Amino acid sequence: MDDDPVSSEGHGLAGGAIGAAMAAAGVAAYEHDFAEDRLRWSPNAGEVLDLPAYEVPLSGRALHRLIGPQAATLRLAAAPPPALSADRVGPDYRIVYDLMPRGGKPQGVRIEESGSWFGPDGRPALGARGTVRVLPRGVETAPPVRLYGPDRRLDRDELLQSLDDRLKLLETNGGSAVFLIIAVLDIGRINANFGYEAGDRVIDVAGERILRRMRQGDVFGSFSGHKFGAVLNDCDEHALIIATERFREAVRGEAIDCDGASVRADIAIGAVMLPQHALTGAMAANRAEEALGDARRDVDRHLALYEPSAARDALRRRNIEIAEAIQRGLAEDRFVLAYQPIARAGDRAVISYEALSRLALPSGEIVSGGPYVEAAEKLGLIRRLDMRALTLVMADLQASPALRLSVNVSPETLADPAWLSMLVAGARRDGDALKRLTIEITETAALSRIDDLRHLVSTMRDIGCRIAIDDFGSGHTSLRMLRDIKPDWLKIDGAFIRDIGHDADAVVFVRALTTLAGHFGIRTVAEFVQDEASAALLAELGISAFQGRLIGEPRLRAGPGATVLDGLHDDGWLRGPLAVAPA
Structure with missing residues (x-):
């Protein structure tokens, strides 16, 4: 393995002062070429991973062997979407997993991995670049940030668990986020006029369109029936308005083909700011649902943000x-x-x-x-x-x-x-x-x-x-x-x-x-x-x-x-x- 591997685009993994600083911080850099399944590491990778140089994994498959049978599940968030989005910001994924125990030790090294995909916009990712670091046992850290494509949407339990994880992170590290419940409107009418298969297709297509307009690293999943849930990270009220307008335009902008019938769809969105107005996932879901009721009555924007009220809290x-x-x-x-x-x-x-x-x-x-x-x-x-x-x-x-x-x-x-x-x-x-x-x-x-x-x-x-x-x-x-x-x-x-x-x-x-x-x-x-x-x-x-x-x-x-x-x-x-x- 090269001492200082560099990608074809000149991405240095451990150059000069940056490499020294990373080594001092116990952080190793990597680059993963998806086509060849080749992993390239900074020189200190063995030290960080607690591995001899000859056992540092040189492919994704080799890394999975070090993690064990659950590797594919644990590193699911690192799997790229079918095509890269142009408006991605920040890391695309952040995951935590344990390497298998070695040398008679009762536990393996706990690793936090953070990375971003690279490649042309709108095309499949060519690879990923990121860092790994060792986490001491018991240290609170970022939960997995997962991107689920249209073929792998979170179910309700996963969504609420991810929401709880995000709230814990906000409590530890500060920051803000927004939880949304997004309802596809008039599904009953669509079912009656075009059949239940058409209603199901409208829900699925609406979900796919919303997902394509979300930033990488945000979380999206099914909430119930015709409703979706989403966690927008690092989001304030101004960014919320922009994001929800983008989601509505994505759903309304083009009719949905349902076996030859063109069906127009729309959505309503209830939102709650985190952690200001919700400390648990269940509380956030209840308050977003409450806001959704107001959003349905807002015929212009179909958007409502939860506002606290003592009387309403007692009623709740x-x-x-x-x-x-x-x-x-x-x-x-x-x-x-x-x-x-x-x-x-x-x-x-x-x-x-x-x-x-x-x-x-x-x-x-x-x-x-x-x-x-x-x-x-x-x-x-x-x-x-x-x-x-x-x-x-x-x-x-x-x-x-x-x-x-x-x-x-x-x-x-x-x-x-x-x-x-x-x-x-x-x-x-x-x-x-x-x-x-x-x-x-x-x-x-x-x-x-x-x-x-x-x-x-x-x-x-x-x-x-x-x-x-x-x-x-x-x-x-x-x-x-x-x-x-x-x-x-x-x-x-x-x-x-x-x-x-x-x-x-x-x-x-x-x-x-x-x-x-x-x-x-x-x-x-x-x-x-x-x-x-x-x-x-x-x-x-x-x-x-x-x-x-x-x-x-x-x-x-x-x-x-x-x-x-x-x-x-x-x-x-x-x-x-x-x-x-x-x-």
Whole structure:
């Protein structure tokens, strides 16, 4: 090996005063020629690596043999991307690994390696240049800085671990960074209009485009479903704005080809400054998610930066407690159902029940699921709650052949193909059961995604389900929605029903809604019917069915799947097979 190897581009590995300074600092330099797999070292490499001169590795393969079986994994970050980016700054990778023990020693030398790739922009790297140094055991140092190409994106666990690593480094060495959660927008619409494969392709292509615009050394990975996460190192607010504009332009700038269809995509970005506003990866993720909610509402920039708030921090702590309760409840099958009857306006015969979530606490207390449902929607857990409710509902419909039920479904769940697949699978097992199920969708959700719902409603009707629009009148009532979705039922928002006997405007509004619904052949349910006087007035106005205190409060259902209620008893619970009158 040459005493003073120099690359073809004149990169001296240990020249003059620089070489002496490196040797004094216990640092050795290297250059790796990828084509020939040749490693060239500064003269002090053997001393730094604690190896005799003849064992200093002269190739990448030889270095891997010194590291051992995990070498490929440990040095993954040193593998270059398919093409070099022109805007790379700083080292491309920084990794830590142990050489295998030698000479009877219990542990090998711990090495920190830092390097950069070289070669023409936009082309594969020709090689890498960098340094190695020995780390004393127990010394905190930089975690691996890893570049993952489109074919090797971090998963959620890896992303959060990398985020924790970065926060530890910032705590030790100072500096700043930003954590981003990047959501691809309108995936539900894309799934409905072009199919789920198109939605998956849009997510993948958006991720690839964002990654190509990131600096080397930053971290990028999948966060969940249609969301990505990224750690931008050495980034302030000004640099954040520039970076996110670059990411959005990359995604929006060119349509994505989805099997012949051109699909336009956009993203929203929630950001949190590190370490100022988050000390752990979990905290950073929660706060970036919170900012993402604000970013979705910013129709111009689709960007929001987390800002601290004492009231919001208290709410966040409460949300964490609720999230933990939800996760425990789901894991232990503690979410059960209560049924509230829906009766015909004419003879008050019960024609269906609405299934409502309840949580059975370990103490045996049964609490309303309402606050948990609201929190689950904010915390991204609503799909799991909806899946649990659907599981219980389908089991009860199969066990009670004369029962009809309705169940609410959130907009997030409607966009999840797993929920629809579960519904279709239930129809295959027992097609008759699904014919006695009504899916309730809020008016606000329906109005915001009419185009998406056409496909979903068509599929749900094909397997026998009926459709109800819940809280009708709470949004901007749309004739197009009634015409395009053609629901079987409209459930008029309780705000217009509760005091209808004393509210002339509510009377006019309800009369108009029942007339409108009748024009389209849609039946109506009045929610929150409190007394006989209100019921009589609503019947005169043309309401088809009632739901509320007058007809009956929700009663816990001790039915199939509610095993957590075994051994508990209450005279008011609904037990055994249930039946309802013809609708």
